[in-house]
Amino acid sequence: MIDLSYDFIVTLQNEVVRTFGADLSTPAMCKELSKSILNKTTKHVSETTLKRVFGFAIAQHSFSRYTLNTLAFYCGFKDWDTFQNHHYPIALRTPQINEEFKRWTEVKTKATAVSQYTLQTLKNRSGINFQHTVPRQHTLHHIERFLESNYAATVFIAPAGWGKSLSLVHATEHFWFGPKAVYQNDVCWFIHAHAAGSLLMKGFSLATWLDNQMNLGKGENFREYFSRHINEKGGRLVLIIDGFDEINLGAEKTKVLYSKLEDFVYSNDAYPWIKVILSIRSSTWSEVFQQSHQYPSFRRFWYLGQEMDDETNINMPLMTEQEVKSILYNNKFDPATVRQFTEAFIQKLRHPYYLQLFCQLNDAPAEGFIDENLSLFEITSKFVQNKVFNSNTNNFKIEIIDKLLELLDYGRNGMYTEKTVLLNKNATLFSSYKELVGDNILVEENLSQEIMFNVKVRFAHNFLLEYFTAMHYYQQANQYISEELIRKILALYPHSSFRISLFKWLLRCALNNDQVSSIQSMFQLELTSTEKAHLLEYMVMHHQRETQQAIPLNVIFPPGFFKKNPISQFINDDFIHFKKRRVLNTLLNLSESSDDKLKIRSNLFVMAFMQLDAEQCELELANIRKLCNADESMQLLWMTPYEAFLFIYEYLKFGVINPVIKEKLYNYVRMWDFNTSKKFSIGEEIVCKAICFAFLILGDYKQLLHFTQRMFQRYPTMLFSKADPFRLMLLCWEAQSHIRVGELKEAKRLSEHIDKVLKQYSTDFLNGKHLDTLQKIIAAEISFYEKDYSRAIRLAESAMEMAHKLDFKMFALLNYNVLNKIYRQLQMEPQKLEAIHKVEMIRKSTTFKQVVPSLVGE
Structure with a gap:
C-alpha cells in the first residue's frame, strides 16, 4: 500500500x-x-x-x-x-505560523509535500520538456468557475493523450503552488490515482484518510473539526485526483472505486469548502460515470462545464491555435516556419499527442526544413506504432481494426458502424476495444435514446482510416507494391483525396523498403496527373528529409525515364506556392526535356511575380530566354513565353510598354489555330497564363474577359477538367473581369461555381491556396456591390490573411481595392489607414514600382 x-x-x-x-x-x-x-x-x-x-x-x-x-x-x-x-x-x-491556523498549516504542509511529488512526477513524464508547454486557458477558466460555484466536484473528460495531466499541473501551480498563486491559503492535495486507488481498494476511505492527516484525537472528524472551528480554517481544501482510470483494475473494480469516491463527494454536502477535481478518459466516463449522471443528485454535485459533449463524452476541448504556436515557439521552431503552416495542419496539431510527436520528430527544427505533409505521415505512423503495435494486446486490437475496415468496406461504405455489430458480443475484445477508444484510435458517438441503444463507432481521424486501409492492401499483397495492386486500387476507388492518400502510404512503404520498380510503376501506370503530382512531391520531400538513408532520385528515375514520362504532365498551378520552390528546384535537376524545364521555370517566374520579387523574376527570365532560344518549337508560337514574361517584367519594373509585344498581345486571335482537336502545348499554356497577367496589370478587363472566353472556345475540353487549377484560374479572371465591366450576375455565377469546386475537393486533393484567395477576393467584391457589407468584409479580411500567409503581394494589392471600398462605405477610418500602411510596406519591399498604381488604381 x-x-x-x-x-x-x-x-x-x-x-x-x-x-x-x-x-x-x-x-x-x-x-x-x-x-x-x-x-x-x-x-x-x-x-x-x-x-x-x-x-x-x-x-x-x-x-x-x-x-x-x-x-x-x-x-x-x-x-x-x-x-x-x-x-x-x-x-x-516556521516561526511565521499563526497559532490560530496551526492545524490548518500542518495539513497544508503535508498536502504540499504530496502535491510537489505528484507535480514533479507528471512533469518528468511529459513527452515535451515541461518548460516548453503552456497553461491551457480552458482548464484555468473551468476550475475558476467550479471553485466559485456550489458544486462539490468537477471532472475533466477526454481521451488519452489529450493533455489532461499537464493541464492540471499548470492549473495547480497557477492556483496553489506557483510564486504568484491565486489561492495561497487553500490546502491543495494533488495525487495520482495509483496512490489513491491502492488505498481505496483496501477499504480505506478518503474521509478517514483526511482525518488521519491531522492526528486528531479519537473520534475527532476532520470536516467537523474545521466546521466547528471556522476561524482556524485558512480557505478551501481541494483534492485533485489525476488519471482516475489509469489503474488496471477491471471494470467492476473501477465501479467500486468510483462508488467510494462518490460517497466522499456526496458526504461533503454540508462542507462546501471541500472540493474534488478529477481527470478521466471518455471511455471510463461512458462505462462508469455516465450511469450516475441521470440522477438529479449527480448533476447537483458534479460540475461538467460548458463544453460537455454528451455524444463523444468530452468536456475538454483541444488546444487553441495560439497555444499550439506558443509551444512550437518554445521548442525553438522558427516563427516564420510556423506562420507558413496551413490551417488544416495546425488543426491537427491541436491534439496534444500529435503535437508531442511532431516536436519529437523535429527535435532540431532550426537545422532543417519541415514539411507538414510529410510530418503528418510520420506522426500517424508513430502514433499507430505506439498505441497499437507496441501494445500487449496488439493482436486483439488489430482484429477489431480489421473488422471495422471490413464493415466500412475499406473506406467505401461511409465512416460509421454499429458498436454491437463490431464487437458481436465477443467478450475477449472488450478490454482491447476500450483501449482503442481510450487512446483515441476509435471514437464512440452515443446516439442512444430511451427506447433504443445506438452507439456508432468510427476512426478518430480520417487519416487513420486511410492508413489502415492502405496497410490492409499492402499486407494482402505480401508487402510488395506490384502493378496488380496499383491497378486494383485504381479499379476499387474513384479519383479522390482518399485514393491519393492510399497511394501516398503505399509510396512511403516502397521508399522505406527500396522497392524501386514499384515506385516507377506508379508514374508509368494510369494514375491521374494530379495523383502523380502529389506522389512526386511527397517523394522529393521524403528524399530531402532522409538524405542519408533515401534511395537516390537518379536511381529511381534513371536517364531517359522522364523523356517517356514528362514531368510537365503533372506539374500544374498547384506548384505555385512558396513551399514548392525546393521541390521545383529538385525536379529541375531531374528534368530532361526543354518542355519540362520550361514548365518548371515558368512556375518559378509566376511564383516570384506574385510575390513581387523583381530580382528573382529577372533571374528566371534569363533562364526562360535561354530555353526559348534553344527550342525551335517555341519560335512557331505567335508569342514565346519569354516575350510574354518580358512584357510583364518591363512594364512593372520600368513602366515601359514594349510596342512589338503589345501588338502580339492584342492580336492573339489572328495567330490562333481554332482546330479544337489540337492539343494544348506547354508553350501555349505558359503564354496564355502570362497574357492573363498582362491584361490584369494593364487594367484592361474588357480584353481579359474576351481572352478568357475565347480560351474556352479554343480548348473546349478544359470545361470538363473540373478540378484543373489552370481552368479554375481562367474562371477566376473571367469572373473578375465580369465585375469590372458591370456584369455582376455572371460574375456571381462563376464565383459560386469556383467556390463549390474548391469545397468539393479538399486541400489534400487541390492544395493551390492561391485559388482560394482569389475566389474570396472576387466573392467579397460581389458582396460589396450587393450591399452585403458584413459578408464582404469577412471574405476580404480572410483573403488578406491568406495572401499575407502565402506571401502573394499581388493578391494583397488586388484585395486592397475591395477593402478600400468597404472601409470607405462603412467609414472605418482606422482600418482604412492600416490597409494604406500595408500597401505602403509592399511598395517599399519591391522594385516593381508600377505594380501599386496598376493594381490599386492610384
Missing part, C-alpha cells in the same frame, strides 16, 4: 541529486545514479526503482525500506529514520 504522506520524499530527492552532483533531468540519468549509489554504498538500487522515486515512472506500490535506507545512507545518514529525524525539526521551523 502506498503511503500518501510524501513529507520527506521530495527532500530525499533533493539530497540525492546534491550528492550525485548532476541534475536528473532525464530518465537515462537514473542508470548513472544507480552506478554511483553502488560505488558509494555497495548496495544496488535498480534504474527502474530510481525512475519511480524521481517520478519518471508511476509507483505502483510503496518504496521499500531497503530503497529508502540505501538512499538515505548514500546522502550520509545512517538510515531512513535518521534522515527523517534530521529533517523533521527543519520542516517545523
